[in-house]
Amino acid sequence: METGATSTGICLIAGCGYVGTRLARRLGGPVLALVRTAASAEALCRAGIPAQAVDLGGGDLPVPGDLGAVVYLAPPGGEGGFDDRLRAFLAALGGVRPRMFLYASTTGVYGDAGGAEVDEATPPTPGNDRARQRLDAERQAQAWCAARGVRWVVFRVAAIYGPHRLPLERLRRGEPVLRPEDTGPGHRIHVDDLVAACTAALTGTAEGIFNLMDGFPWSVAEFTERLAAIAGLPVPRRIGWAEAERVLSPGLLAFLRDRRRVRSHRLAELGISRRPPDTGIRDSLREMGLSSAGR
Ligand SMILES: NC(=O)c1ccc[n+]([C@@H]2O[C@H](COP(=O)([O-])OP(=O)(O)OC[C@H]3O[C@@H](n4cnc5c(N)ncnc54)[C@H](OP(=O)(O)O)[C@@H]3O)[C@@H](O)[C@H]2O)c1
Numbered sequence: 001m002e003t004g005a006t007s008t009g010i011c012l013i014a015g016c017g018y019v020g021t022r023l024a025r026r027l028g029g030p031v032l033a034l035v036r037t038a039a040s041a042e043a044l045c046r047a048g049i050p051a052q053a054v055d056l057g058g059g060d061l062p063v064p065g066d067l068g069a070v071v072y073l074a075p076p077g078g079e080g081g082f083d084d085r086l087r088a089f090l091a092a093l094g095g096v097r098p099r100m101f102l103y104a105s106t107t108g109v110y111g112d113a114g115g116a117e118v119d120e121a122t123p124p125t126p127g128n129d130r131a132r133q134r135l136d137a138e139r140q141a142q143a144w145c146a147a148r149g150v151r152w153v154v155f156r157v158a159a160i161y162g163p164h165r166l167p168l169e170r171l172r173r174g175e176p177v178l179r180p181e182d183t184g185p186g187h188r189i190h191v192d193d194l195v196a197a198c199t200a201a202l203t204g205t206a207e208g209i210f211n212l213m214d215g216f217p218w219s220v221a222e223f224t225e226r227l228a229a230i231a232g233l234p235v236p237r238r239i240g241w242a243e244a245e246r247v248l249s250p251g252l253l254a255f256l257r258d259r260r261r262v263r264s265h266r267l268a269e270l271g272i273s274r275r276p277p278d279t280g281i282r283d284s285l286r287e288m289g290l291s292s293a294g295r
Pocket of ligand 1: 014015016017018019020034035036037038040041054055056057073074075076077085104105106107157158159160161
């Protein structure tokens with residue numbers, strides 16, 4: 001359990017869902033978790049994590065008097081390419097000056113690079129409103145921190161997987177996968193490695209933008225097939241684009257269309273280790289009480 005992040009004030013976790021809950025557990029407190037629904041707040045409180053239900057974009061926030069750090073993990077909300085939810089959240093923070101601000105963005109801000117390499121020095125070229133909202137949010141967070149002299153970190157996070165975040169249902173349904181030659185490299189990170197990165201950012205001195213992925217650019221097909229093999233489920237059928245457009249969800253198709261090879265020239269600064277997909281899959285299945293029945 002980490003204590004450094006919490007020794008000087010409360011860590012406000014805005015948008016305390018899958019990642020935030022595991023972060024709160026790892027930090028051990030004091031934290032205040034903000035979520036949208038009463039059901040999520042009650043579940044967090046039952047798990048021993050102080051939480052309140054509030055609309056982050058609603059203009060009225062419970063801001064702790066001894067605020068130490070802000071970790072913003074909520075998705076963007078707004079029209080067009082603007083994250084109005086974060087704008088309202090920052091305004092509602094008022095005159096507070098936490099030690100640091102961490103914003104979780106996505107690698108989606110790089111858009112479709114046609115398969116080329118991107119790293120933190122690559123200018124983002126978001127290709128849709130959702131990715132533009134992310135970039136807008138990054139810039140808002142940076143500007144807010146710069147105006148107050150607050151240390152800031154932006155994580156551009158690849159696809160998050162972990163316990164209860166694996167495409168097991170899709171495998172059980174027999175959903176096919178887009179063949180690797182029709183898509184770009186895939187990038188992902190195990191949730192607990194992301195949590196370790198958040199903890200390192202909170203307790204250390206890192207500042208700026210970091211890409212976060214495990215360094216194994218397996219395509220979605222390769223990862224899903226490996227999951228099937230390890231979990232002892234039927235290996236999915238490979239299909240081309242024409243069939244994929246008929247049978248895969250629009251969200252997955254949009255994700256598959258962006259081709260880029262994400263690298264980081266900064267990750268070493270955080271001093272974290274990232275587990276390879278095989279290990280991450282096995283760890284996830286074990287936590288879910290499922291055995292790695294296959295290879
Ligand atoms: N999934 C991925 O592969 C991926 C990849 C890169 C980055 N990210 C981003 O990383 C961040 C953390 O991901 P996650 O998986 O932990 O997300 P998550 O499980 O969906 O949690 C999001 C949390 O935000 C809260 N929230 C949403 N809108 C809110 C509002 N208006 N006011 C107050 N709370 C609000 C939700 O509250 P309720 O529980 O009450 O709904 C939930 O607790 C998110 O921004 C996500 O988009 C995700």
